[in-house]
Amino acid sequence: MAERIPPDSQFDNLNGRSVVTLDDVSTSQISYLLRKARFISNHLPEVSQAAAGKILATLFYEPSTRTRLSFETAMLRLGGHVIGFSSAQNASVSKGESISDTVKTVSNYADVVAIRHPKEGAALVAAHAASIPVINAGDGGHMHPTQTLADLATLQSRFGRITDLTVGLCGDLTFGRTVHSLIETLCRFGNVRFILISPKELRTPQYVLDRITASESCSYEEVSDLTSVIGDLDALYMTRVQKERFFNEDDYLRLRDTYILDMEKLALAKPTMAVLHPLPRVTEISTDVDNDPRAAYFEQVRNGMLMRMALMSSVVGITLPGFAEDRPQEVQA
Amino acid sequence: MAERIPPDSQFDNLNGRSVVTLDDVSTSQISYLLRKARFISNHLPEVSQAAAGKILATLFYEPSTRTRLSFETAMLRLGGHVIGFSSAQNASVSKGESISDTVKTVSNYADVVAIRHPKEGAALVAAHAASIPVINAGDGGHMHPTQTLADLATLQSRFGRITDLTVGLCGDLTFGRTVHSLIETLCRFGNVRFILISPKELRTPQYVLDRITASESCSYEEVSDLTSVIGDLDALYMTRVQKERFFNEDDYLRLRDTYILDMEKLALAKPTMAVLHPLPRVTEISTDVDNDPRAAYFEQVRNGMLMRMALMSSVVGITLPGFAEDRPQEVQA
Amino acid sequence: MAERIPPDSQFDNLNGRSVVTLDDVSTSQISYLLRKARFISNHLPEVSQAAAGKILATLFYEPSTRTRLSFETAMLRLGGHVIGFSSAQNASVSKGESISDTVKTVSNYADVVAIRHPKEGAALVAAHAASIPVINAGDGGHMHPTQTLADLATLQSRFGRITDLTVGLCGDLTFGRTVHSLIETLCRFGNVRFILISPKELRTPQYVLDRITASESCSYEEVSDLTSVIGDLDALYMTRVQKERFFNEDDYLRLRDTYILDMEKLALAKPTMAVLHPLPRVTEISTDVDNDPRAAYFEQVRNGMLMRMALMSSVVGITLPGFAEDRPQEVQA
Numbered sequence: 001m002a003e004r005i006p007p008d009s010q011f012d013n014l015n016g017r018s019v020v021t022l023d024d025v026s027t028s029q030i031s032y033l034l035r036k037a038r039f040i041s042n043h044l045p046e047v048s049q050a051a052a053g054k055i056l057a058t059l060f061y062e063p064s065t066r067t068r069l070s071f072e073t074a075m076l077r078l079g080g081h082v083i084g085f086s087s088a089q090n091a092s093v094s095k096g097e098s099i100s101d102t103v104k105t106v107s108n109y110a111d112v113v114a115i116r117h118p119k120e121g122a123a124l125v126a127a128h129a130a131s132i133p134v135i136n137a138g139d140g141g142h143m144h145p146t147q148t149l150a151d152l153a154t155l156q157s158r159f160g161r162i163t164d165l166t167v168g169l170c171g172d173l174t175f176g177r178t179v180h181s182l183i184e185t186l187c188r189f190g191n192v193r194f195i196l197i198s199p200k201e202l203r204t205p206q207y208v209l210d211r212i213t214a215s216e217s218c219s220y221e222e223v224s225d226l227t228s229v230i231g232d233l234d235a236l237y238m239t240r241v242q243k244e245r246f247f248n249e250d251d252y253l254r255l256r257d258t259y260i261l262d263m264e265k266l267a268l269a270k271p272t273m274a275v276l277h278p279l280p281r282v283t284e285i286s287t288d289v290d291n292d293p294r295a296a297y298f299e300q301v302r303n304g305m306l307m308r309m310a311l312m313s314s315v316v317g318i319t320l321p322g323f324a325e326d327r328p329q330e331v332q333a
Numbered sequence: 334m335a336e337r338i339p340p341d342s343q344f345d346n347l348n349g350r351s352v353v354t355l356d357d358v359s360t361s362q363i364s365y366l367l368r369k370a371r372f373i374s375n376h377l378p379e380v381s382q383a384a385a386g387k388i389l390a391t392l393f394y395e396p397s398t399r400t401r402l403s404f405e406t407a408m409l410r411l412g413g414h415v416i417g418f419s420s421a422q423n424a425s426v427s428k429g430e431s432i433s434d435t436v437k438t439v440s441n442y443a444d445v446v447a448i449r450h451p452k453e454g455a456a457l458v459a460a461h462a463a464s465i466p467v468i469n470a471g472d473g474g475h476m477h478p479t480q481t482l483a484d485l486a487t488l489q490s491r492f493g494r495i496t497d498l499t500v501g502l503c504g505d506l507t508f509g510r511t512v513h514s515l516i517e518t519l520c521r522f523g524n525v526r527f528i529l530i531s532p533k534e535l536r537t538p539q540y541v542l543d544r545i546t547a548s549e550s551c552s553y554e555e556v557s558d559l560t561s562v563i564g565d566l567d568a569l570y571m572t573r574v575q576k577e578r579f580f581n582e583d584d585y586l587r588l589r590d591t592y593i594l595d596m597e598k599l600a601l602a603k604p605t606m607a608v609l610h611p612l613p614r615v616t617e618i619s620t621d622v623d624n625d626p627r628a629a630y631f632e633q634v635r636n637g638m639l640m641r642m643a644l645m646s647s648v649v650g651i652t653l654p655g656f657a658e659d660r661p662q663e664v665q666a
Numbered sequence: 667m668a669e670r671i672p673p674d675s676q677f678d679n680l681n682g683r684s685v686v687t688l689d690d691v692s693t694s695q696i697s698y699l700l701r702k703a704r705f706i707s708n709h710l711p712e713v714s715q716a717a718a719g720k721i722l723a724t725l726f727y728e729p730s731t732r733t734r735l736s737f738e739t740a741m742l743r744l745g746g747h748v749i750g751f752s753s754a755q756n757a758s759v760s761k762g763e764s765i766s767d768t769v770k771t772v773s774n775y776a777d778v779v780a781i782r783h784p785k786e787g788a789a790l791v792a793a794h795a796a797s798i799p800v801i802n803a804g805d806g807g808h809m810h811p812t813q814t815l816a817d818l819a820t821l822q823s824r825f826g827r828i829t830d831l832t833v834g835l836c837g838d839l840t841f842g843r844t845v846h847s848l849i850e851t852l853c854r855f856g857n858v859r860f861i862l863i864s865p866k867e868l869r870t871p872q873y874v875l876d877r878i879t880a881s882e883s884c885s886y887e888e889v890s891d892l893t894s895v896i897g898d899l900d901a902l903y904m905t906r907v908q909k910e911r912f913f914n915e916d917d918y919l920r921l922r923d924t925y926i927l928d929m930e931k932l933a934l935a936k937p938t939m940a941v942l943h944p945l946p947r948v949t950e951i952s953t954d955v956d957n958d959p960r961a962a963y964f965e966q967v968r969n970g971m972l973m974r975m976a977l978m979s980s981v982v983g984i985t986l987p988g989f990a991e992d993r994p995q996e997v998q999a
Contacts, residue, residue: 045386048385048386052714053711053714053743055739055742055743057735063422065418065435066438069390069416069417069438069439069442070442072416073388073416073442073443076388076414076416077386077388081742082416083735083738083739083742084735085731085752086418087422089422089729089753089755096946096948097945097946097947097948100953101945101946101947102731104956104964104967105732105735105945105964105967106735107964108964108967108968108971109735109736109739109967109971110739279430279434279438280429280430280434281430281434282429282430287433290437298437298438298440298441301437301438301441301442302441305441305442378719381718381719396755398751398768399771402723402749402750402771402772402775403775405749406721406749406775406776409721409747409749410719410721419751420755422755612763612767612771613762613763613767614763614767615762615763620766623770631770631771631773631774634770634771634774634775635774638774638775
């Protein structure tokens with residue numbers, strides 16, 4: 001099994017490690033990955049053969065085109081190869097094989113695995129069974145650490161930092177795992193003020209609020225109205241408000257519009273505010289926002305690919321030509 | 334958005350352009366692609382690294398193995414990479430994402446898109462949304478410009494020209510979009526005599542006939558019997574006669590055999606006639622015809638791959654070692 | 667069509683040949699492949715560009731992730747490319763195209779085909795139609811020659827030979843084609859004693875027993891109890907006992923445990939015994955056996971990939987840098 005490491009440990013090297021949650025990656029390693037992704041962004045031709053001969057296996061037990069293609073592109077742009085499957089129908093699952101056996105088999109083919117599975121805990125099981133690094137590409141509740149890395153990279157690229165920010169999170173804050181993971185990770189770095197914008201039915205869970213409180217330099221405020229706070233925000237993270245979360249259609253229709261970002265609401269925001277969204281977007285961001293320079297959600301897609309390049313090259317243990325491995329302080333400086 | 338260009342414009346460069354229909358490609362560009370494909374055919378080893386580092390995304394919202402594998406092979410034989418999906422089930426479509434958002438996302442991963450979609454107009458929507466070139470690999474009615482390019486390349490390779498030919502089109506001429514697109518494109522070059530061979534239920538639509546009439550140097554004749562005209566033809570383009578096009582089974586059975594090409598009918602044809610078919614073939618060409626030198630339909634498959642190599646290398650803007658870019662007159666000379 | 671050759675013929679060269687069954691490969695060629703796989707195992711970096719520019723088409727009309735990924739990895743680790751489909755849903759099969767036409771089409775794209783199909787005989791049909799080598803990756807009853815090659819390579823790597831062994835085969839010996847193919851192939855080399863361990867409902871078919879008898883240097887014994895013979899075995903080949911093979915649930919439950927290999931039964935075996943299994947495994951080998959050095963079934967996965975590298979490089983006709991082609995006697999020496 002590729003070992004997991006305790007958070008913020010002294011052991012500062014991702015080589016050979018699995019990443020099931022971001023607790024597997026220390027803050028200095030996250031800073032290192034942010035720095036590495038930025039390097040890659042500016043040196044794509046130079047790194048295009050760095051992973052020559054390496055193979056990524058994408059084991060997607062449920063379809064997720066965006067995430068799968070991001071991992072695959074990341075490996076291809078490093079010069080490696082890709083094998084895998086894109087849904088359980090196309091896999092041997094029907095024959096009753098365990099995830100462990102599948103991963104032990106694939107350990108003979110590939111150098112790194114990206115796994116997506118509908119059941120929570122599947123990625124951890126895979127990481128235990130594998131003799132190669134396993135990266136969680138989403139299991140149960142669609143939590144996946146590389147989405148949070150994409151979010152962080154977008155804040156970093158827009159503001160040059162991931163601290164000293166007022167970050168609004170808007171929509172479904174109860175079930176949105178992406179949001180919880182982002183809050184928890186930002187709290188590890190500190191100095192963030194969270195504005196939690198949601199209907200009362202979809203408030204942030206207590207354990208997430210407790211996590212913010214536990215970080216001395218962080219604070220939060222819960223509000224139900226986006227327009228009243230949008231002017232204060234450095235970043236606004238939008239999420240989907242799913243119809244099925246509501247008790248009745250009337251509540252849904254009444255509330256939905258409140259949490260749709262359109263040009264009218266955007267007019268109240270700072271000119272430097274960044275709008276993030278994990279995608280896919282349905283109606284919660286009006287498409288005319290796409291052309292506003294504050295729209296950062298398609299940049300986020302690119303940043304996700306770059307962070308996956310940074311992460312995979314690290315866990316596979318390859319060096320990127322021209323990249324200085326030993327300047328971890330730069331990002332946080 | 335990758336821009337579309339008006340037909341036969343002065344701007345004679347496909348670099349960065351989308352191809353939704355062949356109206357996006359001028360006749361001199363088509364000639365250029367024919368010449369380029371012939372060059373590639375004779376220089377496969379020399380071009381095998383020309384697209385190194387480039388990525389094709391095959392977004393196939395409905396399965397079409399032949400076309401998808403042709404595009405993928407074309408990119409691989411140019412030294413590039415491929416990502417994508419082969420059916421909507423395996424894509425994120427179930428989450429309600431728009432084609433535009435998918436294509437904007439994929440624009441961050443790839444250098445060129447080949448899209449296939451059951452709805453007419455999907456490729457145009459994709460081309461508008463993308464920041465990279467989009468090639469229509471079939472949308473609604475299974476029209477796709479690279480099929481026509483394959484057809485033209487096959488005529489070119491058999492006859493050294495795509496003009497001054499008598500071309501028979503046989504079978505379902507009402508619903509066969511492939512046939513309409515071929516007729517329209519040949520009319521842009523001129524000097525073709527069309528023999529339209531079909532049952533009265535499946536005649537060529539008036540707007541296609543009008544297109545032929547509008548071309549001074551082209552003409553047509555409508556007949557219902559293949560054997561009576563096969564001896565006049567330089568090329569015979571066969572299509573499938575689908576059962577569901579008929580009002581009753583009796584009509585279908587009576588007519589079907591009339592439009593099946595077998596060795597008996599082929600005996601009446603010129604020894605140099607070329608038999609084309611867009612494939613897949615069901616019963617409309619007897620398999621013993623496959624070994625006759627006039628059978629050109631598997632060559633057509635290869636020509637399709639070569640034309641996709643020519644087209645993709647052009648829209649992605651790479652140069653092929655040893656290929657002279659500036660001799661567009663050669664093909665038509 | 668890529669030609670098939672008679673067993674043990676003088677023509678000792680796989681270049682351009684299809685492999686539908688192991689009867690298509692002479693014993694000296696099998697020895698050659700075993701030697702080549704061992705070379706590859708020790709020289710992966712040296713062979714990593716040997717098949718540059720070559721394309722494998724994986725035509726999987728039914729899903730088989732393990733086998734498909736093995737073939738794909740094998741080609742990628744030789745530096746080649748891969749195209750294909752992983753299930754009939756994603757193929758053009760719904761349009762009624764014949765296997766022959768699909769394979770003739772794909773012959774224009776690829777350099778070698780690996781085909782898997784639910785119907786027996788499909789691979790032979792494909793081999794007849796193709797102008798490139800076709801390798802059977804399983805058709806009907808899931809027989810496929812490269813599984814047997816993986817089994818042989820595992821015996822070879824564990825014992826340095828595939829003769830002079832006592833080989834136990836345990837479980838479903840009636841329907842397990844893998845087992846029949848292994849027995850038949852070992853009989854071609856000779857000097858093997860088979861212990862056939864199964865419930866009376868699932869005994870080895872007479873034609874397989876006759877094959878053993880026909881080989882002067884081979885013998886067999888049929889028993890129903892694993893524990894009584896396990897101490898005699900050099901290798902134990904486990905197979906699944908499927909519930910649906912039994913007339914009633916009681917028989918199934920009673921018999922199942924008898925044919926499960928666990929640490930208790932393994933304690934009775936020689937310390938050098940090798941446990942093989944074609945995988946996927948369900949319950950027939952207890953997972954705590956995995957960590958025992960006698961467990962060879964995940965090695966078998968790796969050996970399968972190596973043998974596919976050996977086989978594909980041979981039929982495609984590429985040379986491996988540093989490999990001595992002309993020492994076929996080494997393996998059997």
